[in-house]
Amino acid sequence: MKPTQQQIEKYADLAIHTGVNLQEGQPIIINGPIEGADFVRTLARKAYEAGAKDVHVRWNDEDLTYLKMKHAPLEVLENVPQWKVDEVMSYAKDGASILSVYAPNPDLLKDIDPERIAAANKANGQALKEYRDYIMNDKVSWSLVSIPTENWAKKVYPDHSQDEAVSKLWDKIFQITRVDQEDPIQAWEEHNATLRKARAYLNEKQYTKLVYKAEGTDLSIELVDQHIWHGGDTKTQDGKKFNPNMPTEEVFTMPHKDGVNGKVTSTKPLNYAGNLIENFTLTFENGKVVDFAAEQGEETLKLLLDTDEGARRLGEVALVPHQSPISQSGLIFFNTLYDENASCHLALGGAYPTNIKGGSDFDEAQKAEHGVNDSMVHEDFMIGSADMDIDGVLADGTTEPVFRDGNWAIDFD
Amino acid sequence: MKPTQQQIEKYADLAIHTGVNLQEGQPIIINGPIEGADFVRTLARKAYEAGAKDVHVRWNDEDLTYLKMKHAPLEVLENVPQWKVDEVMSYAKDGASILSVYAPNPDLLKDIDPERIAAANKANGQALKEYRDYIMNDKVSWSLVSIPTENWAKKVYPDHSQDEAVSKLWDKIFQITRVDQEDPIQAWEEHNATLRKARAYLNEKQYTKLVYKAEGTDLSIELVDQHIWHGGDTKTQDGKKFNPNMPTEEVFTMPHKDGVNGKVTSTKPLNYAGNLIENFTLTFENGKVVDFAAEQGEETLKLLLDTDEGARRLGEVALVPHQSPISQSGLIFFNTLYDENASCHLALGGAYPTNIKGGSDFDEAQKAEHGVNDSMVHEDFMIGSADMDIDGVLADGTTEPVFRDGNWAIDFD
Numbered sequence: 001m002k003p004t005q006q007q008i009e010k011y012a013d014l015a016i017h018t019g020v021n022l023q024e025g026q027p028i029i030i031n032g033p034i035e036g037a038d039f040v041r042t043l044a045r046k047a048y049e050a051g052a053k054d055v056h057v058r059w060n061d062e063d064l065t066y067l068k069m070k071h072a073p074l075e076v077l078e079n080v081p082q083w084k085v086d087e088v089m090s091y092a093k094d095g096a097s098i099l100s101v102y103a104p105n106p107d108l109l110k111d112i113d114p115e116r117i118a119a120a121n122k123a124n125g126q127a128l129k130e131y132r133d134y135i136m137n138d139k140v141s142w143s144l145v146s147i148p149t150e151n152w153a154k155k156v157y158p159d160h161s162q163d164e165a166v167s168k169l170w171d172k173i174f175q176i177t178r179v180d181q182e183d184p185i186q187a188w189e190e191h192n193a194t195l196r197k198a199r200a201y202l203n204e205k206q207y208t209k210l211v212y213k214a215e216g217t218d219l220s221i222e223l224v225d226q227h228i229w230h231g232g233d234t235k236t237q238d239g240k241k242f243n244p245n246m247p248t249e250e251v252f253t254m255p256h257k258d259g260v261n262g263k264v265t266s267t268k269p270l271n272y273a274g275n276l277i278e279n280f281t282l283t284f285e286n287g288k289v290v291d292f293a294a295e296q297g298e299e300t301l302k303l304l305l306d307t308d309e310g311a312r313r314l315g316e317v318a319l320v321p322h323q324s325p326i327s328q329s330g331l332i333f334f335n336t337l338y339d340e341n342a343s344c345h346l347a348l349g350g351a352y353p354t355n356i357k358g359g360s361d362f363d364e365a366q367k368a369e370h371g372v373n374d375s376m377v378h379e380d381f382m383i384g385s386a387d388m389d390i391d392g393v394l395a396d397g398t399t400e401p402v403f404r405d406g407n408w409a410i411d412f413d
Numbered sequence: 414m415k416p417t418q419q420q421i422e423k424y425a426d427l428a429i430h431t432g433v434n435l436q437e438g439q440p441i442i443i444n445g446p447i448e449g450a451d452f453v454r455t456l457a458r459k460a461y462e463a464g465a466k467d468v469h470v471r472w473n474d475e476d477l478t479y480l481k482m483k484h485a486p487l488e489v490l491e492n493v494p495q496w497k498v499d500e501v502m503s504y505a506k507d508g509a510s511i512l513s514v515y516a517p518n519p520d521l522l523k524d525i526d527p528e529r530i531a532a533a534n535k536a537n538g539q540a541l542k543e544y545r546d547y548i549m550n551d552k553v554s555w556s557l558v559s560i561p562t563e564n565w566a567k568k569v570y571p572d573h574s575q576d577e578a579v580s581k582l583w584d585k586i587f588q589i590t591r592v593d594q595e596d597p598i599q600a601w602e603e604h605n606a607t608l609r610k611a612r613a614y615l616n617e618k619q620y621t622k623l624v625y626k627a628e629g630t631d632l633s634i635e636l637v638d639q640h641i642w643h644g645g646d647t648k649t650q651d652g653k654k655f656n657p658n659m660p661t662e663e664v665f666t667m668p669h670k671d672g673v674n675g676k677v678t679s680t681k682p683l684n685y686a687g688n689l690i691e692n693f694t695l696t697f698e699n700g701k702v703v704d705f706a707a708e709q710g711e712e713t714l715k716l717l718l719d720t721d722e723g724a725r726r727l728g729e730v731a732l733v734p735h736q737s738p739i740s741q742s743g744l745i746f747f748n749t750l751y752d753e754n755a756s757c758h759l760a761l762g763g764a765y766p767t768n769i770k771g772g773s774d775f776d777e778a779q780k781a782e783h784g785v786n787d788s789m790v791h792e793d794f795m796i797g798s799a800d801m802d803i804d805g806v807l808a809d810g811t812t813e814p815v816f817r818d819g820n821w822a823i824d825f826d
């Protein structure tokens with residue numbers, strides 16, 4: 001069945017209040033696909049009802065993206081006009097919340113020359129550095145939510161008709177984001193409380209290192225000194241709570257950019273730049289990827305790793321139990337927002353400065369000194385599985401179990 | 414019936430080639446409603462096929478416009494951020510063609526406080542002055558085309574179902590824009606040749622004045638010295654042909670801003686700023702509206718007239734025979750692009766500098782001296798009818814018939 005207007009409204013309420021936690025008098029940027037016009041308009045209405053002073057919708061359309069990537073000359077792809085930077089920065093500087101409706105077609109750019117994709121991504125990454133800093137430092141509240149689009153839904157449910165696939169994906173999204181519950185906002189409060197316990201426990205422990213063992217994975221990850229675990233809701237620099245991801249099941253912190261060693265094998269496909277990378281391995285030495293291979297999309301993986309210096313190092317280590325509700329659905333979503341919350345994962349690329357004490361005030365030199373990775377990209381990739389064991393190493397060298405057989409080895413209550 | 418893909422393609426070809434006449438290597442701005450996504454995407458594809466180096470689509474959505482006009486504080490409506498100006502100017506300066514898909518809901522803003530609409534329009538008009546100059550001086554090629562939207566179609570065909578109304582309006586648009594003909598581009602060549610004869614005749618005559626007589630209308634309009642009649646295709650400053658309006662049936666030139674006297678009565682509703690103005694009269698003295706009344710929308714008419722000094726004066730005088738195909742359809746379109754081409758009309762507001770010899774190079778002082786009206790607005794309103802007579806006054810004071818009973822009194826062949 002198509003979603004009812006009531007479901008759409010509940011979902012939009014959740015995104016505006018629990019997601020970005022929009023305050024009276026604030027502006028908001030909403031990024032959304034034109035295919036999701038009904039939902040985006042509902043978000044806009046809810047935002048004004050919450051007292052938004054200005055709702056700026058930045059529509060996107062994958063058909064146009066594809067046409068441009070296919071036909072425009074390289075110098076056009078490499079040129080990000082200044083007004084595009086000014087557009088988002090003028091809102092960010094005015095304290096706007098940023099709500100993105102994220103629903104990429106995983107196969108959008110599969111026939112596009114990877115060099116062209118790399119060039120376009122690089123240009124965007126460089127031009128939008130200041131904007132990215134706003135987001136990664138939680139200077140403003142931001143949130144990602146997904147809605148089904150035709151291409152995405154067909155990828156998740158290839159054996160169903162187009163309409164059925166979209167309906168099934170709506171149902172799944174409502175279930176996973178708790179919109180099917182009586183009071184989703186309350187359900188998120190409880191969920192956030194659970195994640196808060198996990199991160200409090202880990203923040204207390206201050207493991208110096210995590211050691212991963214699973215089929216195809218034997219990896220040791222040093223955590224930075226005074227690292228901070230986040231998960232669930234977080235706070236803007238001026239103290240306003242928000243939920244950056246909906247759904248979210250992870251707790252995550254900062255690896256030391258030079259402290260990763262060993263080999264890791266992916267357990268879910270990674271959708272990057274309109275292409276899928278599947279069954280890949282990465283080998284690390286002193287933090288850096290020194291070898292890699294992929295059964296599918298190796299060229300895209302290379303493109304990702306070659307973006308900049310930091311793209312070959314880790315910026316995030318995240319723990320998600322294999323029994324998470326998203327994982328239990330048994331589906332592969334081909335959408336990082338969903339798949340990352342079904343699986344322990346790592347991220348290639350820039351770290352969140354908020355994952356280390358004082359990090360938001362670090363300059364470049366301090367970042368390097370404390371092991372904070374810097375990059376234009378930040379790409380979560382999935383490594384969790386039912387047979388994954390993770391040990392935590394304490395400051396005194398003692399080792400204790402953190403995960404066993406894919407799930408928490410700790411009881412937080 | 415819904416339009417076939419073939420019809421959509423023909424229409425898009427016509428807009429890209431006959432409309433803006435896009436050249437290899439040129440950028441193009443396409444303004445379009447998200448409701449018309451399929452058509453806009455087809456335009457984008459055709460533009461790249463024609464060799465566009467960059468297609469920049471500026472999506473608009475009337476639901477969002479309404480929400481903003483309804484809810485945003487006045488200071489937000491009055492503020493046009495600089496990036497919005499830079500966005501269009503960066504393309505214009507790079508020689509972009511501008512293609513706008515124009516399909517407003519005539520009743521969109523009918524419950525919005527007219528003061529708020531006026532404030533928003535004024536802010537936009539002031540901020541986009543330089544951009545408007547590019548268009549009004551034909552510095553770049555530009556074109557307007559329409560497609561049915563649900564709200565607009567229901568206004569034209571209120572007694573039909575939503576789907577039927579949209580289908581009927583597509584049919585009507587294809588007929589009027591010659592898309593239903595074997596070779597629409599060729600059909601437009603012939604049509605442009607016809608209009609060329611009319612404007613050549615009138616340019617030769619150089620009437621000093623036009624005198625209008627019809628039920629409710631008794632008006633004398635002085636034309637500026639060395640005025641130029643345009644109609645059908647025109648040329649950019651660097652000599653590239655294009656058709657600014659599709660459809661177009663008019664020939665038009667420049668009234669003297671101080672030379673209009675008498676009274677005129679509208680014969681079709683005017684859709685301005687999301688509201689309809691119906692059955693209105695304007696009384697002119699020495700070019701200026703000194704009295705006005707409207708059966709409906711008088712407040713909106715007042716808002717238009719009060720925009721700026723030039724909004725109370727005329728910027729265009731256009732001749733369209735009452736037997737034009739659009740007029741013969743018997744429909745009121747509530748869309749200026751269609752209604753203006755069914756009726757003799759005038760425009761309140763800024764004149765096209767191209768309608769006077771050398772006008773594109775005039776500075777403010779020269780404009781004033783030659784009687785060129787200047788304003789942020791340019792609003793065509795319809796005055797033609799089956800009983801309209803128009804006389805032309807020659808330089809020697811002789812009078813000759815130009816229109817009789819609503820149609821040309823002249824045989825151009």
Ligand SMILES: [Zn+2]
Nearest residue numbers: 250318340380
């Ligand atoms: Zn993560």
Ligand SMILES: [Zn+2]
Nearest residue numbers: 316347379380
């Ligand atoms: Zn991440």
Ligand SMILES: [Zn+2]
Nearest residue numbers: 663731753793
């Ligand atoms: Zn006109």
Ligand SMILES: [Zn+2]
Nearest residue numbers: 729760792793
């Ligand atoms: Zn006009």
